[in-house]
Amino acid sequence: MGLRVAYIAGSVRSGSTLLDIAMGNHPGVQSAGELHYLMHQRQQYGKCSCGEPVATCPLWGQVLGEWLRRTGEQDTCRYDALRMSFERMRWIPRLLKERYAHSPEFRCYAKMTRVLLGTIQDI
Numbered sequence: 001m002g003l004r005v006a007y008i009a010g011s012v013r014s015g016s017t018l019l020d021i022a023m024g025n026h027p028g029v030q031s032a033g034e035l036h037y038l039m040h041q042r043q044q045y046g047k048c049s050c051g052e053p054v055a056t057c058p059l060w061g062q063v064l065g066e067w068l069r070r071t072g073e074q075d076t077c078r079y080d081a082l083r084m085s086f087e088r089m090r091w092i093p094r095l096l097k098e099r100y101a102h103s104p105e106f107r108c109y110a111k112m113t114r115v116l117l118g119t120i121q122d123i
Contacts, residue, residue, distance in 0.1 A: 003114075003117055003121050005117055006023070008020050008023075017034070020033070020034075030120075032117075032120050035116070036083065036087060038054065038060065039076040039079055039080040048060055059123070062123055063116075063120055063123050064076065066119050066122075066123060067115060070115050070118075070119060071112055071115050073112075079112045082105060083109065083113075085105070085109075086109050
């Protein structure tokens with residue numbers, strides 16, 4: 001069976017993080033947490049919950065290094081910019097329109113996201 005993803009989206013204080021934590025406690029589910037912070041924290045030298053900078057965290061440093069290798073990107077800036085343009089709640093109605101989903105930018109974002117999720121699964 002291939003990678004299956006449940007994307008949890010919610011407004012602030014809506015319970016989406018609690019749902020993620022609850023689902024992540026199931027033995028058949030791997031929670032990746034709030035991935036929207038991952039690229040930004042790497043660029044800003046932010047810290048992982050383990051206390052290490054994201055770039056040198058034993059888990060996320062390896063994930064990001066492998067993701068960069070697989071995508072051929074030099075850094076996370078382009079993906080983070082694409083992610084910011086497509087993952088905002090106000091853009092979700094636009095994502096549902098067929099013409100928008102076929103844009104070159106969206107295809108790039110979708111491909112890089114699939115690679116990221118596959119890398120997380122592999123590591």
